[in-house]
Amino acid sequence: MALKTEPFVINVGPQHPSTHGVFRMRLTLDGEVIVDVEPVLGYLHRGIEKLAEGRTYTQNIPFTDRLDYLASMSNNLAYVLAVEKLAGIPVPERAEYLRVIMAELQRIASHLVGVGAFLNDCGAFMTPLLYMFREREKILDLFEMVCGQRLTYNYMRIGGVSHDIPAEFLPALDRFVTTMPGFIDEYDQLLAENEILLARAKGVGILPEELAINISASGPVLRGSGVRWDIRKADPYSVYDRLEFDIPTGSVGDCYDRYWVRIQEMRQSVRIIRQAVEQLPPGEVRTEVPHLLHPPEGEAYGHIEAPKGELGFYLVSDNSIAPYRFHVRAPTLINLTALRDMMIGWKVADAVIIFGSIDICLAEVDR
Amino acid sequence: MKFEHYGIGVAKGMALTFKHLFRKPITTQYPEERLTVSRRTRGNELVWDKERCTGCATCAKSCPEGCIEIITSTGEENNYIVDKFEVDMGRCIFCGLCVEACPFEALFMGYAYERARYRRQELVMDKEGLLLSGERQPSGYARPKIEAGLPRQTLLLDRDKVKK
Amino acid sequence: MAIFNYYPQTLSPDWPGGYWLHWGVFVVIIMAFVLAMVMGFIYLERRGIGRFQVRLGPNRAGPLGILQPVADAIKVLIKEDIIPAKGDKWVYWLAPVVAFVPALMIFAVVPFHDGALLVDLNIGILYVVAVSSVGVVGIFMAGWGSNNKYSLIGAMRAVAQMVSYEIPLALSIIGVVLIAGSLSMNSIVEAQDIPFILLQPLGFIIYFLAACAEINRTPFDLLEAESEIVAGFHIEYSGMKFAMFYLVEYCEVLAISAIITTLFLGGWRGPLLPPFLWFLIKVFGVFFLIFWVRSTIPRLRIDQVMAFAWKCLLPLALINMVITGIEVIALPPALLWTVIFLNLGIMVVLVVLWSKFFRLGGGRVEV
Numbered sequence: 001m002a003l004k005t006e007p008f009v010i011n012v013g014p015q016h017p018s019t020h021g022v023f024r025m026r027l028t029l030d031g032e033v034i035v036d037v038e039p040v041l042g043y044l045h046r047g048i049e050k051l052a053e054g055r056t057y058t059q060n061i062p063f064t065d066r067l068d069y070l071a072s073m074s075n076n077l078a079y080v081l082a083v084e085k086l087a088g089i090p091v092p093e094r095a096e097y098l099r100v101i102m103a104e105l106q107r108i109a110s111h112l113v114g115v116g117a118f119l120n121d122c123g124a125f126m127t128p129l130l131y132m133f134r135e136r137e138k139i140l141d142l143f144e145m146v147c148g149q150r151l152t153y154n155y156m157r158i159g160g161v162s163h164d165i166p167a168e169f170l171p172a173l174d175r176f177v178t179t180m181p182g183f184i185d186e187y188d189q190l191l192a193e194n195e196i197l198l199a200r201a202k203g204v205g206i207l208p209e210e211l212a213i214n215i216s217a218s219g220p221v222l223r224g225s226g227v228r229w230d231i232r233k234a235d236p237y238s239v240y241d242r243l244e245f246d247i248p249t250g251s252v253g254d255c256y257d258r259y260w261v262r263i264q265e266m267r268q269s270v271r272i273i274r275q276a277v278e279q280l281p282p283g284e285v286r287t288e289v290p291h292l293l294h295p296p297e298g299e300a301y302g303h304i305e306a307p308k309g310e311l312g313f314y315l316v317s318d319n320s321i322a323p324y325r326f327h328v329r330a331p332t333l334i335n336l337t338a339l340r341d342m343m344i345g346w347k348v349a350d351a352v353i354i355f356g357s358i359d360i361c362l363a364e365v366d367r
Numbered sequence: 368m369k370f371e372h373y374g375i376g377v378a379k380g381m382a383l384t385f386k387h388l389f390r391k392p393i394t395t396q397y398p399e400e401r402l403t404v405s406r407r408t409r410g411n412e413l414v415w416d417k418e419r420c421t422g423c424a425t426c427a428k429s430c431p432e433g434c435i436e437i438i439t440s441t442g443e444e445n446n447y448i449v450d451k452f453e454v455d456m457g458r459c460i461f462c463g464l465c466v467e468a469c470p471f472e473a474l475f476m477g478y479a480y481e482r483a484r485y486r487r488q489e490l491v492m493d494k495e496g497l498l499l500s501g502e503r504q505p506s507g508y509a510r511p512k513i514e515a516g517l518p519r520q521t522l523l524l525d526r527d528k529v530k531k
Numbered sequence: 532m533a534i535f536n537y538y539p540q541t542l543s544p545d546w547p548g549g550y551w552l553h554w555g556v557f558v559v560i561i562m563a564f565v566l567a568m569v570m571g572f573i574y575l576e577r578r579g580i581g582r583f584q585v586r587l588g589p590n591r592a593g594p595l596g597i598l599q600p601v602a603d604a605i606k607v608l609i610k611e612d613i614i615p616a617k618g619d620k621w622v623y624w625l626a627p628v629v630a631f632v633p634a635l636m637i638f639a640v641v642p643f644h645d646g647a648l649l650v651d652l653n654i655g656i657l658y659v660v661a662v663s664s665v666g667v668v669g670i671f672m673a674g675w676g677s678n679n680k681y682s683l684i685g686a687m688r689a690v691a692q693m694v695s696y697e698i699p700l701a702l703s704i705i706g707v708v709l710i711a712g713s714l715s716m717n718s719i720v721e722a723q724d725i726p727f728i729l730l731q732p733l734g735f736i737i738y739f740l741a742a743c744a745e746i747n748r749t750p751f752d753l754l755e756a757e758s759e760i761v762a763g764f765h766i767e768y769s770g771m772k773f774a775m776f777y778l779v780e781y782c783e784v785l786a787i788s789a790i791i792t793t794l795f796l797g798g799w800r801g802p803l804l805p806p807f808l809w810f811l812i813k814v815f816g817v818f819f820l821i822f823w824v825r826s827t828i829p830r831l832r833i834d835q836v837m838a839f840a841w842k843c844l845l846p847l848a849l850i851n852m853v854i855t856g857i858e859v860i861a862l863p864p865a866l867l868w869t870v871i872f873l874n875l876g877i878m879v880v881l882v883v884l885w886s887k888f889f890r891l892g893g894g895r896v897e898v
């Protein structure tokens with residue numbers, strides 16, 4: 001005789017220590033098993049797309065900083081690429097190499113936060129998070145040396161970057177690049193073979209390959225499922241076609257694969273930075289662009305491989321100083337559409353882990 | 368899911384944590400020790416050089432937030448006299464576009480960051496509050512001459528020992 | 532009454548006032564010991580975990596932060612006592628008391644010196660196991676009386692976990708009891724010419740893990756998992772009642788450390804220093820191990836916890852008991868070192884065997 005039970009709804013509310021931001025999920029539970037998931041978004045909507053229509057192209061650059069605030073350099077880069085495509089502005093070579101160095105450093109910093117927060121959600125009481133933040137502090141010090149801020153950089157400009165690097169940047173970067181692989185090995189020693197992490201994350205929250213492609217997932221979520229797709233190789237922008245690097249790909253598409261892909265991407269970023277520093281040419285860092293830019297009428301889509309996925313900016317111009325339409329293709333919003341399929345059938349404790357392995361930033365989801 | 372590594376993964380992790388007991392902590396005890404910020408820091412205030420400013424208001428036009436308010440009147444020698452130059456630091460996002468836009472290098476970002484106030488009205492800086500003077504150190508953001516005179520930034524990287 | 536036939540055994544010959552003086556002195560000693568050590572443990576854990584995470588712990592309240600537990604106590608006492616309107620009032624009110632009193636009662640049988648216990652029961656260790664199971668009821672009452680779904684989930688997990696781990700706990704003690712020949716804690720310490728951890732390595736590991744699960748410490752702290760169900764059964768508690776739960780956690784850690792010291796490490800015995808100092812050193816050593824584990828290892832999920840108890844620890848404890856029984860009967864006491872190496876070898880073989888064939892927890896449930 002089976003006991004008659006009833007599913008009940010629990011609200012993993014907007015304020016919760018491990019939804020990375022204000023994200024709300026309504027889980028329908030049958031005992032401990034999740035039966036249905038309903039995500040509720042929009043708690044951090046600020047209307048950036050509408051506000052951007054009232055500001056000139058250069059004034060929009062600080063706004064793009066605040067989209068995914070953990071990876072501001074990448075946001076700046078994607079936007080500036082879109083405007084340069086729209087207006088046909090060339091970029092000097094030194095600026096391209098500097099952009100690559102900054103973007104890869106930013107990728108390492110963003111993955112450190114993503115992996116650290118994921119391990120914190122698994123329960124390791126902030127120890128791996130604090131170790132990773134120590135490395136992130138070093139990267140933020142480097143960024144502060146170049147542009148003066150530690151979180152919202154406003155570094156890229158239309159036609160190049162805003163300032164050249166100071167004299168002490170390259171020795172410090174060299175020191176970072178030499179010591180970072182040792183620290184990544186330490187993270188591996190700490191938790192990559194830990195049986196409890198393997199028990200919690202292997203085989204959990206599988207995203208099958210066809211589903212990942214069908215929902216247009218991108219970034220480590222897509223590569224963890226086994227699809228070798230990276231915009232730096234598939235549609236190279238800036239000077240990525242002159243640099244050599246691998247694309248780490250997972251096999252199954254579970255949480256452990258996504259975690260592993262992020263750690264390997266950090267190693268590949270260190271490799272890219274080394275090559276970019278060797279190939280850095282002298283020259284100027286910014287082409288002359290009029291103070292109020294009037295791009296010709298038309299539309300452009302500029303996309304890059306941001307740490308969280310494919311970040312794209314779609315701009316429509318009507319020959320005035322402000323964009324007519326400014327749309328952000330946020331990678332994490334599109335990756336989140338698979339949340340329900342990934343979570344059903346697992347338990348409450350897995351909900352937090354699966355959610356953490358997608359590595360979202362609410363500011364980008366809600367814009 | 369099997370218990371694959373016989374408990375050795377756990378032991379390796381614990382050995383690493385134990386090694387960290389003997390490393391020096393990386394935190395700074397804030398009010399007693401302070402780190403030197405970068406030369407190009409976009410600190411928490413603006414510094415205005417009254418002698419060089421001509422009242423062209425390019426800075427006000429390039430601010431994304433619109434937080435600079437400038438009111439001028441014409442003077443005798445075919446110039447503008449700046450009557451009111453007010454910046455609302457509560458709305459400022461410290462992007463530095465105004466400093467980059469100034470054609471006469473009359474506006475600088477500040478170097479100080481300990482500028483908390485108890486009331487929002489006290490954050491609005493007027494002409495006297497913004498003045499360049501002995502106490503208010505401008506930062507070197509987009510101003511190479513000032514950048515050369517500031518001290519070096521403390522880096523966490525300096526504490527790492529690099530094995531040759 | 533029967534109790535006055537009993538008292539000559541508990542009364543040492545040089546106690547002039549009789550039974551009640553002995554009782555009074557030891558109650559004062561135990562209360563002072565528990566309160567002082569709990570304060571010390573709170574301080575040490577926070578500083579210790581801080582050092583594991585390359586930071587200092589709290590160092591602002593008093594020199595070196597020594598007054599931090601005092602500050603915590605004052606903070607907790609002056610907070611507003613909120614009672615949920617629709618919760619079951621009496622259950623809510625009584626829960627901290629029911630959880631706290633058993634934790635304190637365990638100290639009645641912990642020997643600080645030869646014969647220096649509150650009462651030397653000849654069922655010593657059985658009393659400890661019995662009393663510590665009553666604490667489970669307190670936790671369940673807390674979860675139920677809070678009228679909160681999160682608390683209820685936490686409380687159900689707690690009951691399942693604590694009840695399952697009682698069995699390996701009790702079985703691993705039997706090995707020690709067989710070697711010592713008595714259930715009384717005093718006699719167990721006196722029988723330890725060499726510490727029992729050498730003679731019973733497998734028993735030590737099983738007892739340590741089962742005890743960590745009983746007191747809800749990492750890696751089994753899923754019911755106060757901050758990142759999932761935000762503090763579990765004591766979400767709705769504030770003020771003095773929360774202080775009681777906080778105190779219960781540290782009191783139980785102290786109790787477990789004291790019992791491990793008594794059973795496996797030789798209690799107060801040691802060469803040069805006074806016995807009380809040896810006792811403190813061993814208790815701190817066990818506590819160091821407990822919070823070292825806390826700062827490194829992620830936490831398990833509830834079904835993995837249950838699988839670990841029933842499929843892994845329980846058979847190992849049974850095998851340990853059988854082998855110890857055979858050794859006690861068949862082997863003469865002169866072959867001490869042979870027995871030590873034999874037990875160590877058996878432990879390694881069993882751990883390897885179980886790791887190969889044991890499956891931790893279920894996967895996805897079809898919905």
